Amino acid sequence: MQLYLQDARKYQYLTAEQELDLAVRWHERQDPSALDKLVGSHLRLVVKLARGYLGYGLPLSDLVAEGNVGVMQAAQKFDPGRGFRFATYASWWVRAAIQEYVLHNWSLVKIGTTAGQKKLFFSLRRLKARMQELESGDLSPEAVEAIATELNVSKAEVVEMNRRLGNDRSLNVGLSEDGDGEWLDLLADEGPNQETTLADAEERRRRQQFLKLGLGVLDDRERRILVARRLRDEPLTLEELSQQFHVSRERVRQLEVRAFEKLQKAVIANARTAQLPAQGSLVSRG
Structure with a gap:
């Protein structure tokens, strides 16, 4: 810094x-x-x-x-x-x-999925301080109602968020005010050893390479549909793609299936060429 x-x-x-x-x-x-x-x-x-x-x-x-x-x-x-x-x-x-x-x-618990919940997450501490609700534990009913009204969220969401913010603790918070050490330092490392980590990383690298080579056998439309349907964090719907490519939803589904089959064959062929097993599908749903 x-x-x-x-x-x-x-x-x-x-x-x-x-x-x-x-x-x-x-x-x-x-x-x-x-x-x-x-x-x-x-x-x-x-x-x-x-x-x-x-x-x-x-x-x-x-x-x-x-x-x-x-x-x-x-x-x-x-x-x-x-x-x-x-x-x-x-x-x-x-x-x-x-x-x-x-x-x-900040938290291992998923917090804030809607705009209102996000606003609640970042505003709750400020509003609690303004209302002098600084003690740990549940808020008073009056404070819950006031916060819910001001932020346009439900009272249940206010109560839940307050409990999460009160119970969750970031692992980067210092152990003392002088900043010596963090809570993270006290946790035992139960993860895989270095050799396992390196082996897993190498395996992921090779699979990504096979996937990249496999995508190369698809034409532009097949590749865009497959990526949109199976390789995105938030896949597009058949309806969205049908409007994008000006075809029916059934046609999009057929193109997706065909592209997936072509990709699987290409991945298996590349894995065999490299004398490595293609363990399962690389682009399965979920």
Whole structure:
């Protein structure tokens, strides 16, 4: 972090005119030097916003790294012709990136799937402090009702979130106020040994290689359908793909099945060529 902050200080704060000039150069001419100055001058903003999420026990360096992703996304999306300052626009992207990171890494329990639940997650502590509900345990019925009304969520969601936030503890939280050690240091490592880890990594690498080679035998439409249906975290529906490719849902299903069969044959053939067993399907559902 010290090196990061030293690099960040090398960039000067921009005037509105300088910022507009850099944004136009990047937006219209894809000038990499303009992008570097535009993003670099806002690195201190990323650190400032990231510090606001330290209460969740995650390392500042990780929060800053996610914030950097957000500021880069902002630079890609920013339209200088609308008359807004880049810092104002980038702040939204930085906060969104950091919040998504916190939601996925702060707790082993899945927290916050809807917009309301996410807002509840990040606002509950502030509202509890304002209402002087700082003790551990359940909230008073009056506080539950007030928070639910303000955030437009159900009272049950407020109670559940408060209990989760009260019982979950990040493994990165320090053992003492002086910062010596973390809860993570006290956990025994029950994971596989180094040899097993390396062997598993090599096996994954080879399977990914077989999958990549197998996808090469498909035509463009087959590959796009197979990826959309079986290789995405949130697969597209047959209806969505039928509209995208202007064919019926049944035709999409047929193309998916055909592409899957071609891919399986190619993977098995590549595995045999490499004298390695193709253990199961590489693209099975789930």
